[in-house]
Amino acid sequence: MEIQEIHQKLEKQCASDYRINEIILFAYPFRRVRINATVNKSPEKSIQQIYSVLLKTILEGYTKEDDLIKFLGLHKEDFILRELYFLRERGFADLTSGNWIVTDQGKDFIKDNSILKILEEEEFEFLFDTVSNEIVLKEFRLNSQKDIENKLSSEFDFEHKSPEILNDKNEQLSDIYKRQNNGKAYLVDYDKSKILFDKKECNDYYLIEYIPRKGKENELEPFIEVRNFDKEITLEKRITKVLSKKYPAILYQFSNSERTALAEIEEDDYEVLDEFQTSVTPQTNISTTETLSVWETQAKFEEALKTVTNKILIESPWIKKATLNYIQSIENALGKGIAVIILYGIESNDEHHFGTIEKLRSLERKYSKSFHLIHLPTHFQNKNNYQMTGTHRKLVIKDDEYYIQGSFNFLSFNKKEGQKIANEESILINNKVIDKWKTVIKEYELDDKILDGKQKYGG
Structure with missing residues (x-):
């Protein structure tokens, strides 16, 4: 359909x-x-009726084996003796001085055939969610x-x-087996x-x-x-x-679409822009800031991943399928020994594309010394920092060359030029970049050894 x-x-x-x-x-x-x-089952109705007839015949006074066989029109070679001893094993009948008697449990069986259960071995198939x-x-x-x-x-x-699949699953397995057999059989044990x-x-x-x-x-x-x-x-x-x-x-x-909650430009994004526009002290004849549009920010980010020579930090609240567009560039950088740090996550809206997260974790395992994928809500908990719950900041720091900050979601924006978008704006700053590295490392209580040797600030 x-x-x-x-x-x-x-x-x-x-x-x-x-x-x-x-x-x-x-x-x-x-x-x-x-x-x-190992399951506990009720016998077929036909055999239940035979057991009932045998017990009723004994109650009528036919207590000797020969009398029972003669009355029922059977021969000694027939199954009757086997079934009588089966009833004895189950406690429904007993043999005393050569006479068969019906026990109280046997009398209950005559009233309700379903009380007889037989242990059997069988294969049981189910699904594990x-x-x-x-x-x-x-x-x-x-x-x-x-x-x-x-x-x-x-x-x-x-x-x-x-065997771990079945750990603590006894009750669930019993319930499922009972449902599968409409309550007529029960799971006793399994290996x-x-x-x-x-x-x-x-x-x-x-x-x-x-x-x-x-x-x-x-x-x-x-x-x-x-x-x-x-x-x-x-x-x-x-x-x-x-x-x-x-x-x-x-x-x-699953979804590639930008959700409304994530596409909106929030007021604090504009406050961030204002803060950086006013806090940077211009140097003579040097342009220290540059305003970037949505598409210029996206292009600059792609360029930064491809041209980084030493270290790069990416901070973005959400990791979505959009990140897949940059996986190859990230791996190329890691292959050259470049340090890549990704900071992500926000406790109140911690929504990510887990397939992409897994790809990044795979890279982290492969390049454990130079790739640091840090989920900030977990990081802050481990640091016993309960004031910080994650990040809403969008930041890229490339080498000691420049950093970009604004409202652009670097790892979740998945639009192409020509599509409808919410307006975004970023500021590229090439002044006091080393100070920015130090601020972020200190602010997030990152291990100062996260950048070694030439990757250190100013390296």
């Missing part, structure tokens, strides 16, 4: 005060797991397009067939050290974002739904609940 068709269908069901803002097809990660399980860390009933066939662009990242991952099958798989869903209509923004909150990839686009309640707890951050893993 096309996105437009889905929009039309769901728009009709939408509450009058809301409208659909975005529809995103995405793949949700699971692991399909199979284990050996790698986002919510839950065991899920395998009641649908997993189906995902291989080339789907938006794939949700797993938050809980383990080695293949690792988590011998997982039979374990495979990473995905299932496709639609993520629907609803936002208040114009005039209702201050009264109502936006929300999301997850819909199944079926003809009726039915609501997937469980995953809706899981992802709603992560909204709106979850949306930024």
